[in-house]
Amino acid sequence: MSKPHALIVSGLAKSFTMHLRGDIELPVISGADFVLTCGQCAVLGGPSGAGKSSILKMLYGNYAVNAGSIVVRHRGRETDLAGAEPRKILEIRRETIGYVSQFLRVMPRVSALDVVAEPLVFSGAGREEAARRAAGLLQRLNLPERLWALPPATFSGGEQQRINIARGFITDHSILLLDEPTASLDAANRAVVLQMIAEKKAAGVALLGIFHDADVRDAVADTIIDVTGFAPDRRAA
Template identity: 55%
Template sequence: MIRIENLCKSFTLHNQGSAVIQVMTGADLSVAQGECVALTGVSGAGKSTLMRMIYGNYVAASGHIFIGDMDVTRALPRDIIRLRRETLGYVSQFLRVVPRVPTVDVVAEPLRAIGQDSETARHRAEERLARLNIPERLWSLSPTTFSGGEQQRVNIARGFVHDYPALLLDEPTASLDAVNREIVLDLIEGAKARGAAIIGIFHDEAARARVCDREIDVSRFAGVQAA
């Protein structure tokens, strides 16, 4: 489902003497349907960079990233928009929302974007929020004032509201208590069972051991620093 071939990434800092920072060379990785692969490596090894390249946030210097049969490194913006809408979900560490929008609508939005009617989308969003123990009295409020853990659970509810065939998870269990952590791990196992291909970053080792089939140490793709 996800296939990465000979992927390289560098950043050119035009305003700092055009310094070129080579952060990744020759990354190879593939993830089958129903499989969950963990990215590991020390902080700064390039885990998040790789995730962002897969999602199309970062521009690859060279190489390929196939999601299904689409090559993200060469796709047009509108194709990536469609890919994100239908195929590729991303649970980031931070919730970014339009202020004032009620939590239930934030969670329902991915379903509205693929054309589901507001009633169905809302119903499914409420189901997800309930599953993640967000108290019902908060559903009509904007999540901008919620606690860190609550925001993260809203983010997860949003990421799991549509059954994406491919999912990227950036620290989905960080800042969660034991009960909610368990629920999130169940959701991940559920997604695998229905055939989703998942790439995740988990600092929580027990969680990683439980849901991940393989680990890839990203530091072996570390860039060769130009002299």
């Protein structure tokens, strides 16, 4: 029996209109079709500039969608993210779709531990429980305990990325989007992240990621989605 789908993308298209550059039309993606399956990790493949990040951003609601649908299973119902109200998108982010971005946007005075615990608090968990799980993740990702109480602004790139990963992995969201989560990690920490991804899969989470490192990609990918297949017809542009 095949596993259920967590998210179905059909006919997805995206282009940018640069109004400050004489209204130039910049098509990025057209006719994208793919599904994310519960308990599997799909990886977006293709060269830089093919639109991998744009797809992730549309799935998280950061980019508007020009055409097509992104149907996600949310609160037991199928909801189209492409046309959803801002309030609905925020609700979906809080409960269903998690995101690990490439860079951490830091808050001046919020401690690393609180940054990690935050999404869990927002999804309704108690503060103590959230702090306990945050500490567990930071421990696993080998972030020295003396840093936990400090705001991550002055941390190194690798330390900030581990905060970001912990923040993305702390919730029990059923879909997780990963934008190069292992890019600035050493081998030991990369192995921890691979293990964490495997655990998410085992828990039935559907993952979609961008990984430039071929070893990482081979280790996590159940399917590769070739983004070059979604290239817009540039002759028409």
